[in-house]
Amino acid sequence: MSEKASYSINKEEALKEACRECDIKSLINLANSDGGLLSDDIRATAWPLLLGCHDQDTQPVVDQRWTDLPVHSDEEQVQKDVDRAFVYYPSNETQSSLENNRVALLNIIVKVLRLNPMLHYFQGYHDIAQVFLLVLGEEAAFSAVSRMSLLRIRDYMLSSLSPATKHLQLIPAILRCADAELADHLSSTPPYFALSAVLTLYAHDVQKYSDIARLYDFILAHEPVYAIYLFAALIISRRPELIEIAAEDHDMLLFTLSKLPQPLDLQTLIDKCLAMVKDYPPECLPGQAWRNISSYSVLKTSRENLREQSLVEGRALFNKHSQQLAREEMTAKVVKHMRKNRRPIILSGATLLVGILSYYLRRNGTDRILWSALWRIAEVFGNR
Structure with a gap:
């Protein structure tokens, strides 16, 4: 032997x-x-x-069948994506078997969404779900996809992709620690090239079934932030190829970085990923990348006791993150409006301030002395 x-x-x-x-x-x-x-x-x-699947994960959260629940707003897009599922694997599948798989995949996704109507479906989610279906079968896959959705990828199921882009900002920070020269070379290229791979946990980009199954062995064994470090390991593995491309050639760099190398040396990538997480843990990354991650994000709430977390906890964290995101978006709109209307707002504010001060000073008999100076200050701010 x-x-x-x-x-x-x-x-x-x-x-x-x-x-x-x-x-x-x-x-x-x-x-x-x-x-x-x-x-x-x-x-x-x-x-x-x-x-960390539990028996209770398979129980509906309401006293009725999931098929009787209100239709989720994203179901039309789900159907379109499921119709395009199972492109690369399994191979040599009969048309009947393919249709059965698609029906099962649709049921899994729609059931998760109807039982958790606050979740927003994203294109590529079906790629993740189909891996679980092929490995676990429909019933067990539903439980697995439910836990994935609420405890591992819920940041990607919010109303905005803003949290996902914050995840991507960790990649330059990891590169800065692991390979400063390569980080400098790619510094003018935003890390959005990693969005497809990170969003779908590589299921949309890996074309070989044995590779994605083996990769999920690793991904499921660890907290979600490891998937981000894994992409940094992918970039470092392509160092010679990337260094040869001029730093100013953004289009070529983006094209190269957005396509996973074939074939994938998975074990080397996994070993590199493990080493980087150990040497450069997320809390120690330079800059503001980790601090900018919400405290409700899966990247932070999964740092401890991930497998013990319940779906109820996942829903609560999702709602808190969603509320925080809404506040951030409202703040951004207000700031944008103020910048757009900066002069009128400043003039109005200055006029109001002068009026209040004038009333106060008049009562104290000193308004004539200071009025001229205050008006000049208001004019200066209004002309900025």
């Missing part, structure tokens, strides 16, 4: 034992190692454990 075959047999036994004992620590270590969780048979047991 070859050394590789012997390793696989021993690892398979270790995985089965960890699943039987619900030994999360051992499962994480095994998911990090070469080959990940090895097979879908093992994943069918291990993934729910890594996600």
Whole structure:
């Protein structure tokens, strides 16, 4: 027996034992190692454990069938995306099997959305859901996708992609720590090239089923911020290619960075990701990138006890984050309006201030002395 075959047999036994004992620590270590969780048979047991799935997760939150709940506003887009699902895998699927998978995928997504109507569907969400369907089957996939939605990717299901763009800003900060020269080279290229991969946890961009399944072994074993570090590891793995492109050639850099390299050396990327999280934890990243992440974000609320969190907690955090986002958006609108109408607002404010001061000074008999000086100050501010 070859050394590789012997390793696989021993690892398979270790995985089965960890699943039987619900030994999360051992499962994480095994998911990090070469080959990940090895097979879908093992994943069918291990993934729910890594996600912290509970029996109550499958129970509706209302006393009626989910099919009787109000239609979610995003269901039309869901249908369009599901019609385009299963492009790369599974291969050699019959038309009947393909249609059955699409029906099951639609049911999973619509059920999650109807039971959680505050969530906003995003294009690519179906890519994540289809991976769980293929590995776990429809019923278990619903529980897994529910926990993913509320506890791991809920930032991407808010009314705005603003939180997602803040996630992306961590990438330059990670690069600054791990490879300052490469960070300088890419400093004029905003990290929006990573949006598709990060938003869909790579499911939209990875075309090989064995790769995405193995990648999800790793992603599910860790908190959500690891997926961000993983993209930074991808960038560093392409260092020679990127350095050859002129820093001023933004279009070429964006094109190169937005396409994942083929084939993917997953184990090398995973090892690099683990090392960077250890050496440069998010709390220690330079600049304001981590501070700008909301305290209600999955990146921060998952730092501890992720698997013990309930869907109820996830919904509460979503609502708090949503309210915070609404306040930020309102503040931004007010600031934009004030900047646009800066002179009239300043003149009005200055006039009001002068009026109040004038009344006060008149009462004290000193208005004639200071009136001229105050009016000059108001004119100066109004001309800015």
